[in-house]
C-alpha cells in the first residue's frame with residue numbers, strides 16, 4: 177500500500193481536499209480508522225496536536241501518524257468503504273491556532289539561541305498555553321522578556337517562511353537550529369534571515385500571521401527553564417483573562433488596574449499590623465477575664481484556687497490564652513472546656529506552685545470524651561466528640577486534684 181501523500185507538507189492552509197480510502201481498521205476505542213491516498217489532516221506529532229474535521233460529513237476525532245503506513249483518521253460515525261472517494265475538511269480555527277503556536281515556538285526558540293545560545297529541548301501545545309524547555313542558565317524575567325521582545329519584532333517584520341527540501345549531506349553544511357530527528361530527505365523550514373530548522377509541522381506563510389507572542393510564566397524544571405507562552409489568538413485570550421482578573425482586583429480597591437498590585441501589597445502589610453494589635457488586645461482581654469473569674473471563687477484552706485469553667489463555641493487558642501492568664505496567678509489551676517455541636521475541647525493548666533499532673537488528668541478526661549489529648553505536667557490540651565460528657569470530665573479532673 178503506498179504511503180499517504182501529506183498535502184499539509186505543501187500547503188498548511190489547505191482546508192478542503194478530495195481523496196480515496198485505501199484502508200480501514202477497527203480501533204480499540206470502538207471507532208473506525210481510515211487511511212487515505214492523500215490528506216490535509218495533520219496527525220499528532222512533534223509537540224503539535226492532531227487536526228480534527230470531517231470526512232464526507234462524518235466527524236474526524238483524531239489523526240494518528242502510523243509512519244510508513246500513512247495517516248490514520250479516527251472516525252466517529254459511519255466510516256466510508258475502502259476504494260470510496262471522500263471529501264475531507266479540517267477545522268480551520270483549530271489549525272490556525274496550531275500554526276500560530278507552532279510557528280511562534282520556532283521564532284521564540286530561535287530568539288533564545290540568538291541572544292543567549294540557549295537551545296530548546298522540548299515543546300508542547302497544551303490546552304490554553306504552550307511550553308518550551310530551554311537550556312537557559314540563570315533565567316530572570318529580564319532575560320526572558322528580551323527574547324520575547326526579539327521574537328515579537330520578528331513577528332511584526334512579517335518575514336517570509338519557506339519550505340525547502342535537503343539531503344542529509346546538504347543539511348550537514350547548513351546552520352540548522354536543531355539536529356534532524358530522521359534520516360533521508362529533510363524538510364527544512366526557513367524564516368527569512370532568522371531561523372532554519374528541520375520540521376514536519378504546519379507553519380504560517382509569513383511571521384505576521386503569528387500575531388504576537390507572550391510569556392505567561394516560567395520555572396526551573398529538571399535542569400532546564402520551562403517557559404509557558406501563548407501566541408496569536410491564545411495570547412489575546414490570555415490577555416483578556418489577565419485583564420479581567422486585574423480589573424476585578426482593582427475594583428475591590430476602587431482603583432485603576434495598574435495600581436491594584438501596589439494597593440494589595442499595602443493591604444497585606446496593614447493586615448499583619450492589625451493581627452499583631454488584635455493579639456495584644458486579646459491578651460489584655462484574657463487577663464481581665466481571668467481576674468474576674470478568680471474574684472468569683474474562694475480559695476481552699478491551703479490557698480489554692482481551681483477555676484473550672486465551660487464555654488460555648490470558644491476555640492482552642494482562646495481557651496489556652498485564658499488558661500495562661502489564670503495560671504500567671506500563684507497557686508491557681510485552670511480546668512477549662514469549650515463545646516460546639518460536634519466536639520468538646522479541653523485545656524488544663526496549673527501555676528508552678530500548684531499541685532497536680534495536668535497531663536494525667538487530661539488523658540483520663542479525653543477517655544471520657546472519646547477523644548485524644550495530652551501535654552506536660554503543668555499544661556495539657558485535648559478534646560473529643562462526646563460533647564455531652566464535657567461537664568462530667570471536668571468535674572472528675574477537679575475531684576482527682578485532691
Ligand SMILES: [Zn+2]
Pocket residue numbers: 278282365375376377378379
Ligand atoms: Zn515546525
